[in-house]
Amino acid sequence: MWRETPFVFAAGLLCFVVWARGAQIPDGSVEPDCGQYPLPACVRSFEPVCGTDGETYSNECMLCVSNSDMKVHVRIKSRTEC
Numbered sequence: 001m002w003r004e005t006p007f008v009f010a011a012g013l014l015c016f017v018v019w020a021r022g023a024q025i026p027d028g029s030v031e032p033d034c035g036q037y038p039l040p041a042c043v044r045s046f047e048p049v050c051g052t053d054g055e056t057y058s059n060e061c062m063l064c065v066s067n068s069d070m071k072v073h074v075r076i077k078s079r080t081e082c
Contacts, residue, residue, distance in 0.1 A: 031075055033060070037060075039065055052076070053072070
């Protein structure tokens with residue numbers, strides 16, 4: 001039993017890391033990592049993301065601001081313009 005413990009722990013840790021890095025939803029969309037941004041301030045870099053609402057956001061941070069302002073839960077459909 002004790003020999004299996006490190007394996008179970010490592011497998012659980014790996015699952016947590018994958019989930020925390022932005023889990024992919026069955027429809028292919030990805031949760032935005034809004035915790036990394038000092039909302040509502042966003043950098044002015046143009047790294048477009050396509051939201052699951054069909055809108056293009058100038059970057060992931062702007063999608064997070066929109067989610068917060070509009071009280072919605074838009075995910076990232078792709079890391080390109082829609």
